[in-house]
Amino acid sequence: MSTDQFKNKAEDLGGKAKEGLGDATDNDSLKDEGRADQTKAGVKEKLNDAKDKVADAANKILGDAGK
Numbered sequence: 606m607s608t609d610q611f612k613n614k615a616e617d618l619g620g621k622a623k624e625g626l627g628d629a630t631d632n633d634s635l636k637d638e639g640r641a642d643q644t645k646a647g648v649k650e651k652l653n654d655a656k657d658k659v660a661d662a663a664n665k666i667l668g669d670a671g672k
Contacts, residue, residue, distance in 0.1 A: 609653050617646035 606614075620642030627635030 607653075610650070613646045613650045613653070616649075617643050620644075620646060 620639045622639070623642060624636050624639030627633065627637075627639055
């Protein structure tokens with residue numbers, strides 16, 4: 606697991622904790638903040654996945670070009 610993946614997972618778990626605490630304390634603002642943290646972590650994860658796919662494709666093309 607890369608550092609970015611670890612940070613995203615931690616942000617997601619933190620968001621779930623905030624959402625749960627907000628639900629338990631009937632604090633809508635905290636629930637919303639938790640959901641926002643989870644969404645942000647999900648977007649970052651998708652961007653990292655796309656970055657990895659682009660890098661893999663570029664390496665494949667560059668590697669094939671050298672043969």
